[in-house]
Amino acid sequence: MSNDLLAGVLQALSWWPLMAALSGLVMGVIVGAIPGLTASITVAILLPFTFFMEPTVGIGFLLGIYKGAVYGASIPAILLNTPGTPAAAATSLDGYAMTRKGQGRRALQISLFSCIVGDLLSTFVLIGVTAPLAAMALRFSAPEYAVLFLASLVLIATVSGKDLTKGVLSAGAGALVGCIGLDAMTSTQRFVFDVPQLLGGIPLVPLIIGMFALSEVLVQVARPPAISLSGEIKGTGPSITRKELAAQTPNLLRSTSIGTFIGALPGLGAEIACWVAYGIARQRSKTPEQFGNGSMEGIAAAESGANATVPATLIPMLVFGIPGDVVTAVLIGAFVAQGITPGPLLFTQHGAVIYALFTLLILTNIALFAVGIAAIRSFSLVIRVPNALLMSCIVVVSLAGAYSINSDPYDVVIMVLGGIAGALMRSVSIPIPPFIIAVLLAPQLELTLRQSLALSDGDLSIFFTRPISGVLILIFSAFFLYTAWKHWAASSRRSMARHT
């Protein structure tokens, strides 16, 4: 193994692989920052070009794009309330609030810092603990996933702002929207109404663009802010201090662990991890009321959680050849086309290439620091644009972004409808995050519930008799009971204070 390790490191430290990884990183940041373009589309389109490159060059390039895109998406999320990809949706809640308060620079900086920390720690886990973690991931089947999805949904319903009822309403509507399409297990058509495009369901990316970006524009059109955005903010505010960065350490460690865990489970990715990390950070925070109003903790949690999934999704891919999400599925294709088959024989047959790629992962992480700062400098200029012009640009970018996904006008229609729906929801203070999360999670919860019952032949006790599932239920129940108790204790203290 040490021969392979050395050979791999040396392979990575040569001109072409380094250049490929770096240019992939830069391209990824740009792609991620443009709403509608995601890492999956870019990687899928560029895949054929890698067939004729060296594996370290071609795959290093694709990995760079993957990493860059997850970070890049946070930039428009913070500056324009337009998540570049679904993984940055949680970041936009607090990021944009900070931008409006003139604190955009600090938001961008904490986002970059959290991204790098999350990614780096997760890469170390990937390198060090891959085999045992992958073996553990194999034990996770439908019942465990169902418990995780249910717990995430409950957790995120608490991210609904002040009114729990409205949060539940929003999540319920999202769950219904998520059901549209073909039922995964029986292929029955639901809510399709003979519209062929609806067979595939409502796509998440245009929906998010609409509900975050376009709805913001519509809301501002209906109720122009008292002070124009650019008039009030001279630039993006002060830089972050080292003390503020250090203060995020426990939060970062916790969120990174969450992101790594979620990433290592096949099928779960950054879009879910960002919300779970955010929700748990809110529960554990000393200043939960800040969340949604410009909390750095919130951004740190969401970004480190989301970025920690990137190296972690490579774990099941490399060890078992099992794709965790669309990007890893394309990456498997890239590997296979090079004659390298991810799976149980990978390390024994192609150890050097894998170690080369690990080295590139760490190096691109460090490079992200420089690339990120350059990106922050360039994109911050956006804030100086007069509000009316900025909003018009957002409309154009939203339309173009939605269309660019598949060259399909259907996505644009979804985006516009999402924008209108989002604006309406905001006008009656119904929160949007639970809606989005429910669209994502509710169908998966339903699917895994049914798969679990299929596994157990209709026996509900499977959730408790399977060891991992049972343990998860215990942990989550304890967590929720504790939170509920704290909440009840706080409110009864308040009412007692009122009476005395």
Add this chain to the structure above:
Amino acid sequence: MTPVAKRAAIIAATALLCLPAISTSIAAEAYPDQPVRLVIPYPPGGALSITGAIITASAEPHLGQPMVSLIRAGGGGAVGATFVANSKPDGYTLLLGDPSINVIRPVLEKLPYNASDFVPIARITHSPFVFVANKDAPFSTASEMAAYAKANPGKLAYSSDNVNGWTYTAFELFKKAAGVTMRGVEFGGGGPAVTNVLGGNTMAYAGVPSVVKDHIASGGLKAICVSDKERYKPLPDVPTCAEGGVDVQWGAWIGVFGHKDIPADRLDKLKHAFAGLTKDEGFRTLMGRINADLAYMNASDFDASLQADAKSLR
């Protein structure tokens, strides 16, 4: 310049700019004169999208124009198929299809397209299925698996993909041939299906060799049998299902289809191009790397086999 002269100049310039548009429509007799789109009806990363990527990367010299993949995923392939069925029959939009989309589901389900909306151009790959079991499963051959299922009704759960999908149909044929009942859990695709059988959550699975080969070699999975007439050459120790006691012959293929109303001369050009493509060295190298089983079949043979498959399913 005087205003009149300016206006005349603008009109003349605009007219000049329009000329290329006229000339291309006149030259449209030379097919193909723009890139040809190959619609991939599944999300990226699966066998079809990789095969599609290899086809499009190698197609230009044989077609005279570049070929580009267009991913239209959703509805288990229905969205992409419907897209091609509704497209203009000009030979610029092709479908990369498989048994699920082109044979099984149109027979068994009500879909927004019919199998007859397409005309086969070429079959590219064909692989038999390998039935596998978790390494600790209490059976190692086809007849043992059938016996276990009979002795323990309802206990044998296997990983399946989607209703009327590749794996689903393989097991339905097995169950019919052996006269047993087994429970399938639909995991949506090869990835989660393999994960579950590896982890011992389900006992069996049926997949194409490229997906299960490495796991058989490493001992993570036991090979039960191969659903073909003869043994699969890269896995010579695995008996055919008929040898194992349960006669199942079923394979997965990937093929190229066009709209049924494409003019005959364009169709011929496409058939010719794909025949050449499958002999192309670069193409064969890439396909070899992904362990695909190249099995070219020309359009008429392909058509005949499709009709036969459809009949047997009814």
